[in-house]
Amino acid sequence: MTIDDRHPPLLARALVGLYPHHWRRRYGDELAEVLTSAMADGRRRPRLALDSAVGALDAHIHPSLIGGHVPMTDRLRSSTSTAFAAFTAFVVAGGGFAKMTEDQLFSSAAGEHRLIGWSYRLVMVAAVTAAVAVAAGGLPIVLHIGRQARAGRRDLLRLLLIPPVSVVVLLAVMVGASRLAGHRGTQVHTAASVSLFLLIVAVGVAAAALCAVSAVAAVRRADLPAGLLRHQVVPMAALSMAMTLTSVAALVWGLALRSSNPALFHSDNGLVATGLPASWLFTVAAMALATAVATRATVRSFAALREGPSAGAA
Amino acid sequence: MATKHSAGTESAGRFAEPTLLILTSLAEGPKHGYALIKDIEAFASVTLGPGTLYGAMARLERQGLVRPLAADDRRRPYELTAQGAAALRQRLREMSAVAAVGFARLAPA
Numbered sequence: 001m002t003i004d005d006r007h008p009p010l011l012a013r014a015l016v017g018l019y020p021h022h023w024r025r026r027y028g029d030e031l032a033e034v035l036t037s038a039m040a041d042g043r044r045r046p047r048l049a050l051d052s053a054v055g056a057l058d059a060h061i062h063p064s065l066i067g068g069h070v071p072m073t074d075r076l077r078s079s080t081s082t083a084f085a086a087f088t089a090f091v092v093a094g095g096g097f098a099k100m101t102e103d104q105l106f107s108s109a110a111g112e113h114r115l116i117g118w119s120y121r122l123v124m125v126a127a128v129t130a131a132v133a134v135a136a137g138g139l140p141i142v143l144h145i146g147r148q149a150r151a152g153r154r155d156l157l158r159l160l161l162i163p164p165v166s167v168v169v170l171l172a173v174m175v176g177a178s179r180l181a182g183h184r185g186t187q188v189h190t191a192a193s194v195s196l197f198l199l200i201v202a203v204g205v206a207a208a209a210l211c212a213v214s215a216v217a218a219v220r221r222a223d224l225p226a227g228l229l230r231h232q233v234v235p236m237a238a239l240s241m242a243m244t245l246t247s248v249a250a251l252v253w254g255l256a257l258r259s260s261n262p263a264l265f266h267s268d269n270g271l272v273a274t275g276l277p278a279s280w281l282f283t284v285a286a287m288a289l290a291t292a293v294a295t296r297a298t299v300r301s302f303a304a305l306r307e308g309p310s311a312g313a314a
Numbered sequence: 315m316a317t318k319h320s321a322g323t324e325s326a327g328r329f330a331e332p333t334l335l336i337l338t339s340l341a342e343g344p345k346h347g348y349a350l351i352k353d354i355e356a357f358a359s360v361t362l363g364p365g366t367l368y369g370a371m372a373r374l375e376r377q378g379l380v381r382p383l384a385a386d387d388r389r390r391p392y393e394l395t396a397q398g399a400a401a402l403r404q405r406l407r408e409m410s411a412v413a414a415v416g417f418a419r420l421a422p423a
Binding site: 034051054 | 346363366368371
């Protein structure tokens with residue numbers, strides 16, 4: 001088989017697909033060709049995949065790597081999908097915080113200490129606001145992509161089906177695990193209950209990752225009008241502010257708990273019966289990191305709008 | 315610790331070594347992506363991954379140190395520019411000077 005008659009294998013095309021739109025236009029064919037040659041030579045695919053994924057991340061972080069013009073729509077498209085991926089990670093971290101604080105002991109502490117109660121309520125309100133912002137920005141995009149999928153874009157149809165299927169699988173696992181625990185009369189914090197919880201967490205994280213990847217791929221592949229992308233800056237700004245507020249409130253909640261109820265703060269009421277301080281710090285750090293990524297994407301969107309459609313790379 | 319390299323490689327960050335290897339490989343003549351990987355493996359025993367290669371290549375092209383030639387189907391060769399050759403020469407001189415000091419200090423008294 002000669003190189004010329006080789007079609008890039010699925011893995012090579014998938015890895016090239018990780019790169020930004022404008023980057024693929026410039027280097028996509030060449031990278032696919034290098035990956036095809038490397039795979040044909042028997043080089044290790046996991047290593048090729050990891051190196052390409054790191055390269056794609058670098059290309060997303062440094063959009064100005066490609067000299068010349070980066071279309072405004074590509075920059076908005078990239079920022080929008082990055083903000084959504086960050087929100088998905090935020091939801092996973094927030095789910096950990098919600099799980100950690102569901103015990104009655106925390107409700108009592110919130111009732112006894114005003115700052116704990118207020119900060120907890122603020123976490124919930126801000127998190128719901130973030131979800132509403134995502135829905136407000138995402139729904140018009142989903143409808144637009146859905147119309148293209150109905151018009152024959154089977155690739156988009158497949159991507160649109162991944163999130164609902166992932167959620168159904170997650171719910172099925174949760175219901176199944178709950179019934180199994182009930183059937184066996186499993187006690188809290190036993191090996192069996194922890195195993196079931198970890199199974200749900202693993203499926204939940206995988207479902208979130210699939211949702212994020214499919215949504216990002218759909219946004220990048222679909223033909224989205226510039227007007228629709230331009231309007232995303234408003235929900236993205238709201239999302240960034242709500243995520244920031246949630247993260248700060250979760251931080252304040254832990255600090256207030258530590259000062260007003262040290263015994264509860266230093267208990268083993270964290271995730272999977274681990275120490276609460278470590279669980280709290282981990283979830284707050286994950287939420288803050290996701291918030292930073294979403295905020296950076298929002299700032300980039302505003303910069304793209306400010307520079308206008310004819311601006312070159314930053 | 316921040317390092318100050320010769321023109322063209324000062325902002326390459328973690329791509330500093332790959333860019334040097336690419337420039338050295340292209341000093342022999344134009345090569346496409348996979349030929350660069352194999353040549354660098356041969357002379358430096360370093361395997362550049364495709365993502366690293368094109369991350370470094372994009373930086374070199376943006377700095378005007380390499381330029382693409384006409385594509386042969388999906389393979390596009392690159393060649394060193396005059397500015398790239400000057401930057402490579404300067405960087406190699408700096409490395410030679412450091413190497414000379416290092417060897418001198420390692421020499422038995």
